[in-house]
Amino acid sequence: MAHRHLILAYVLTWVLQLGYVGFLAVKWRNEKRAGRALR
Amino acid sequence: MKWFRWIWLAGTLALLGEAFYQAMYVAPTEATMGNIQRIFYYHFASAMLTFLFFFISFIASIVYLAVRHRHPLRALNADALALSSAEMGVVFCTAVLIQGPLWARPVWGIWWTWDARLTSTLVMWLIYCSYLLVRRFAAGPQMQTLAAVVAIFGYADVPIVYFSTRWWRTQHPSPVIGGGPNSGLDPSMWPPVWWNLAAWLAWGLMVMAFRYAIERQRQLREQDEALRALEATLEATPWKENE
Numbered sequence: 114m115a116h117r118h119l120i121l122a123y124v125l126t127w128v129l130q131l132g133y134v135g136f137l138a139v140k141w142r143n144e145k146r147a148g149r150a151l152r
Numbered sequence: 153m154k155w156f157r158w159i160w161l162a163g164t165l166a167l168l169g170e171a172f173y174q175a176m177y178v179a180p181t182e183a184t185m186g187n188i189q190r191i192f193y194y195h196f197a198s199a200m201l202t203f204l205f206f207f208i209s210f211i212a213s214i215v216y217l218a219v220r221h222r223h224p225l226r227a228l229n230a231d232a233l234a235l236s237s238a239e240m241g242v243v244f245c246t247a248v249l250i251q252g253p254l255w256a257r258p259v260w261g262i263w264w265t266w267d268a269r270l271t272s273t274l275v276m277w278l279i280y281c282s283y284l285l286v287r288r289f290a291a292g293p294q295m296q297t298l299a300a301v302v303a304i305f306g307y308a309d310v311p312i313v314y315f316s317t318r319w320w321r322t323q324h325p326s327p328v329i330g331g332g333p334n335s336g337l338d339p340s341m342w343p344p345v346w347w348n349l350a351a352w353l354a355w356g357l358m359v360m361a362f363r364y365a366i367e368r369q370r371q372l373r374e375q376d377e378a379l380r381a382l383e384a385t386l387e388a389t390p391w392k393e394n395e
Binding site for chain 1: 186187188195255380
């Protein structure tokens with residue numbers, strides 16, 4: 114069980130961090146589009 | 153400046169790779185807990201960076217409140233920094249709250265206990281989630297002021313979290329730094345701790361800078377929209393010279 118939990122902790126940390134970066138990437142693209150539409 | 157971003161990204165990924173290697177292969181296996189103790193290297197770094205990013209948000213919120221009337225444009229910079237650092241802090245705090253129970257289950261036999269450290273950390277996470285909800289759903293020009301006040305008062309929980317293991321008897325392990333006798337780490341465990349701290353700090357700053365850039369862009373677009381709306385109103389207004 115300990116090994117499974119260790120791997121899960123590391124994997125979930127990365128899923129969380131990369132998920133947040135992915136969310137920001139979508140936000141960035143939407144913001145770029147909104148800026149272009151204004152021009 | 154574009155080359156600087158790529159160097160930062162490459163350096164951060166290299167640091168994270170080395171930090172992972174240190175935590176998994178270089179750090180000695182803890183005598184009583186075994187390999188599950190290796191969660192600590194990510195957990196400690198995440199917790200320290202939670203404190204750091206909430207501190208940045210706290211300072212930026214004070215700056216926002218202090219200069220919002222005299223220097224409104226500078227205040228917007230501070231507001232964007234407060235938001236981006238609070239978001240980054242919530243991400244690290246969420247990581248702490250995921251890693252903790254995954255470590256606790258094999259070591260304590262339980263996922264969670266309502267001791268002072270765990271409870272105050274959960275409360276801190278809830279406070280900063282409510283800060284982000286205020287920013288998302290509060291409407292009107294007072295939103296940023298309200299959010300800054302929430303960030304400043306919410307920060308009061310951060311020292312409570314930090315000192316909880318010193319002030320109260322908790323199930324959570326005693327402090328790593330300055331915890332007195334029978335606490336602390338074996339010297340051979342410190343290099344992986346520093347590597348992980350440096351790597352996640354570089355990562356956190358990079359992602360926070362990205363979030364900051366997005367927020368600044370949104371603020372500028374909003375200003376642009378407001379300006380255009382004002383121009384359109386002025387053009388549509390029938391002016392009479394001698395009225």
